[in-house]
Amino acid sequence: MAESKINLIGVDVGGTNIQAAVITSSGVVRKRQRAETPREGGAEAILSTVTDAIAQVLDEDKVGDTLGGIGLAVPGLLDYKKNRVDNSPNTDIMGLDLIAPLRKKFNVPVAFANDTDACTIGEKWVGSAREANTAVGVFVGTGIGGGILVNRKLLRGTRYSAAEVGHMVMDIHGPICGCGNRGCLEAIAARVAMERDIRRAIAEGQPTVLADWIGGPDEPIRSGMLRRALDAGDALTTTILTRAGEVMGQACLTLRHIFEPDVIIFGGGVMEACGDFLMPILEAAISADPYFGPRPGGRIVQSALGDDAGVLGAAALAMTEAGLDPFAGGERSFDHYPALKLTDDHTIQAGKKIYQEDILVRVNGRVRKRQKGDDTTRLASAADVTEKDLGRACRGGPEILILGVDNDAPLRAAAQAFLRRRDIAVEMLPRKKALKRFDALKARKALLLLMG
Numbered sequence: 308m309a310e311s312k313i314n315l316i317g318v319d320v321g322g323t324n325i326q327a328a329v330i331t332s333s334g335v336v337r338k339r340q341r342a343e344t345p346r347e348g349g350a351e352a353i354l355s356t357v358t359d360a361i362a363q364v365l366d367e368d369k370v371g372d373t374l375g376g377i378g379l380a381v382p383g384l385l386d387y388k389k390n391r392v393d394n395s396p397n398t399d400i401m402g403l404d405l406i407a408p409l410r411k412k413f414n415v416p417v418a419f420a421n422d423t424d425a426c427t428i429g430e431k432w433v434g435s436a437r438e439a440n441t442a443v444g445v446f447v448g449t450g451i452g453g454g455i456l457v458n459r460k461l462l463r464g465t466r467y468s469a470a471e472v473g474h475m476v477m478d479i480h481g482p483i484c485g486c487g488n489r490g491c492l493e494a495i496a497a498r499v500a501m502e503r504d505i506r507r508a509i510a511e512g513q514p515t516v517l518a519d520w521i522g523g524p525d526e527p528i529r530s531g532m533l534r535r536a537l538d539a540g541d542a543l544t545t546t547i548l549t550r551a552g553e554v555m556g557q558a559c560l561t562l563r564h565i566f567e568p569d570v571i572i573f574g575g576g577v578m579e580a581c582g583d584f585l586m587p588i589l590e591a592a593i594s595a596d597p598y599f600g601p602r603p604g605g606r607i608v609q610s611a612l613g614d615d616a617g618v619l620g621a622a623a624l625a626m627t628e629a630g631l632d633p634f635a636g637g638e639r640s641f642d643h644y645p646a647l648k649l650t651d652d653h654t655i656q657a658g659k660k661i662y663q664e665d666i667l668v669r670v671n672g673r674v675r676k677r678q679k680g681d682d683t684t685r686l687a688s689a690a691d692v693t694e695k696d697l698g699r700a701c702r703g704g705p706e707i708l709i710l711g712v713d714n715d716a717p718l719r720a721a722a723q724a725f726l727r728r729r730d731i732a733v734e735m736l737p738r739k740k741a742l743k744r745f746d747a748l749k750a751r752k753a754l755l756l757l758m759g
């Protein structure tokens with residue numbers, strides 16, 4: 308079978324959700340299935356949820372004999388020799404062998420990796436690290452996980468527990484970390500660490516909008532709430548996030564000095580929500596480094612794949628397990644994009660559908676209105692494009708965004724930074740030319756068309 312006709316399954320086994328996706332060998336998510344991670348029934352229940360999710364998505368997408376392999380992104384420490392989960396603090400899958408039962412049931416190669424290792428692989432395959440040979444992934448969420456690629460290979464360590472960048476000691480007198488050590492990056496800069504500091508400040512009587520927003524002690528302060536507090540100009544949140552950013556910046560210096568990577572990729576829930584605030588702090592730390600500062604390399608980028616990094620990385624693992632090289636950039640298929648035609652100044656035909664508002668076409672070929680719901684406001688120029696618009700258009704990690712607009716006002720600096728930090732090129736063209744260019748381009752591409 309031609310490589311371009313092969314489909315993979317990528318599974319992301321999360322603490323809250325299990326997601327299985329059908330993914331092409333060009334790294335496009337075709338279909339996905341989500342299920343809640345079972346709270347009871349232990350490893351058996353989780354294995355059966357994973358198996359059902361795979362079976363369902365295979366059935367829905369009619370993958371048939373094009374299935375080349377299955378890959379799984381799994382939280383915790385994994386034993387790659389015994390094919391089992393050694394330790395997974397937040398999910399009840401210790402001792403579980405996920406490989407043998409799935410191999411038997413679906414009769415294809417099956418591979419797995421630690422979740423943040425898989426995310427790093429995903430970003431290397433089709434995300435913001437695709438040009439990199441050596442890359443470090445730092446995923447900032449509830450905790451901080453990592454992944455390290457050296458010469459395109461995962462650094463796994465003697466007992467497969469390398470790349471725990473969250474447990475890099477940043478302050479020997481710092482707060483105690485979940486791992487038992489003091490002052491780990493995670494204990495200072497992860498969401499739970501920020502939450503601890505915010506609650507302490509509130510208890511000490513410091514004013515903050517969060518005091519009114521947060522629920523009881525069991526209700527977490529989520530990344531989205533931190534974002535809203537930043538937007539509201541909350542001084543406490545700004546101080547705490549700035550300090551977290553500065554410590555992450557110092558961690559980047561260490562990572563850069565040890566691995567000299569092409570890029571350091573930042574992802575995870577905190578970065579998704581607050582990346583535009585944190586990234587300039589990280590970039591400033593790197594450029595102020597008196598040792599490596601002016602050297603090229605070690606650039607900081609943001610995850611281009613967001614939530615999909617896990618399933619995409621898992622699919623890349625499946626490809627490798629099936630004897631293919633996902634990074635070879637071989638035969639790729641880009642024939643899933645719809646035919647687009649501007650029928651008059653305010654009407655576009657996309658496949659069989661007619662739109663009279665701004666549209667976007669994502670990497671997976673799906674056409675969407677620029678804004679959700681009934682809102683049909685049109686943008687007059689690229690200067691009106693927000694980072695939110697770009698986030699919607701660039702889901703799935705395009706290499707290039709074609710922006711179609713009939714005047715040449717440039718994108719705002721923040722929008723340009725959004726694209727630069729995800730290594731997404733942009734071409735701005737008059738609408739008719741933009742459609743032609745989009746159609747002719749053989750790449751992972753996205754389109755944002757402003758109807759003006």
Ligand SMILES: [Zn+2]
Pocket residue numbers: 473474475484485486487488491493494
């Ligand atoms: Zn630690």
